[in-house]
Amino acid sequence: MGAVRLITAVSRDHVIGRRGTLPWRLPRDLAHFAEMTAGGTLVLGARSHADNGGPLPGRATVVVTARAAAVAAEAARRAAREWGAVAPLTAAPSVAAAVAVARASWPERDVWVCGGSRVYDEALRTPGLLDELVLTRVPLDVLPASEGEDGSEDEDEVALFPTTLAEREFPTLQRTQVLRDADELRLFGGSAAASAASAASAASAASAASAASAASAASAAPVESLPELQLRIEWRRRP
Numbered sequence: 001m002g003a004v005r006l007i008t009a010v011s012r013d014h015v016i017g018r019r020g021t022l023p024w025r026l027p028r029d030l031a032h033f034a035e036m037t038a039g040g041t042l043v044l045g046a047r048s049h050a051d052n053g054g055p056l057p058g059r060a061t062v063v064v065t066a067r068a069a070a071v072a073a074e075a076a077r078r079a080a081r082e083w084g085a086v087a088p089l090t091a092a093p094s095v096a097a098a099v100a101v102a103r104a105s106w107p108e109r110d111v112w113v114c115g116g117s118r119v120y121d122e123a124l125r126t127p128g129l130l131d132e133l134v135l136t137r138v139p140l141d142v143l144p145a146s147e148g149e150d151g152s153e154d155e156d157e158v159a160l161f162p163t164t165l166a167e168r169e170f171p172t173l174q175r176t177q178v179l180r181d182a183d184e185l186r187l188f189g190g191s192a193a194a195s196a197a198s199a200a201s202a203a204s205a206a207s208a209a210s211a212a213s214a215a216s217a218a219s220a221a222p223v224e225s226l227p228e229l230q231l232r233i234e235w236r237r238r239p
């Protein structure tokens with residue numbers, strides 16, 4: 001049976017999405033997502049599924065939606081027409097149900113819980129659901145300090161990651177992987193119940209986090225206006 005992992009990319013101010021799409025352009029992280037999830041089953045909310053433009057090639061997909069029956073029926077129709085006998089896309093009414101469907105339908109595949117906010121929240125709150133959390137820290141503040149005060153941004157348009165909940169459930173930094181082009185990726189593993197957080201690994205997690213935030217103090221410009229290179233050099237290699 002494959003593992004169940006949560007995968008996300010989160011800004012310093014806990015943002016994962018804005019206006020229905022990613023708030024940054026970070027090709028190295030997209031490549032990382034593609035590499036990690038290849039051959040797996042994605043579990044994601046209806047809006048994230050729409051943002052992907054439909055099912056991603058080489059992966060099965062379970063969409064979490066209150067309209068699960070209708071979405072699954074439409075997927076089955078399209079499967080017969082376009083994809084052959086086995087639908088790579090189906091739907092379920094909750095995250096736990098989606099993971100159960102994923103494991104029953106494609107038991108040999110890893111399951112990747114891919115967002116958005118409510119999906120992450122439910123996954124983290126479901127005891128024993130997740131084996132690992134794979135988190136890319138995007139060292140940018142997406143929201144201006146004055147966000148929302150003048151009504152310039154509709155709160156509903158911003159998707160946030162439940163960072164406090166995730167840190168409670170996954171306190172131990174298991175592995176930090178350094179990517180090419182000065183990108184840095186953090187891989188957290190083992191739930192709080194399953195793995196004792198040693199003082200040494202907690203300290204190394206804290207120092208890595210402060211190094212990353214010290215490195216990214218100059219990111220006040222709107223994300224959209226930053227060229228790719230600047231985004232990429234915001235990532236700090238571990239010494």
Ligand SMILES: NC(=O)c1ccc[n+]([C@@H]2O[C@H](COP(=O)([O-])OP(=O)(O)OC[C@H]3O[C@@H](n4cnc5c(N)ncnc54)[C@H](OP(=O)(O)O)[C@@H]3O)[C@@H](O)[C@H]2O)c1
Binds near residue numbers: 007049
């Ligand atoms: N940075 C990242 O790693 C990352 C990852 C994923 C997404 N994103 C971004 O996040 C944004 C989308 O996230 P989002 O939070 O707005 O939406 P979302 O979770 O992708 O989709 C929300 C919809 O999914 C359904 N749904 C979600 N959780 C459910 C549950 N537990 N039970 C039943 N239905 C559920 C509901 O649709 P129905 O109305 O059909 O029931 C809900 O309206 C986009 O901007 C996307 O680009 C970023």
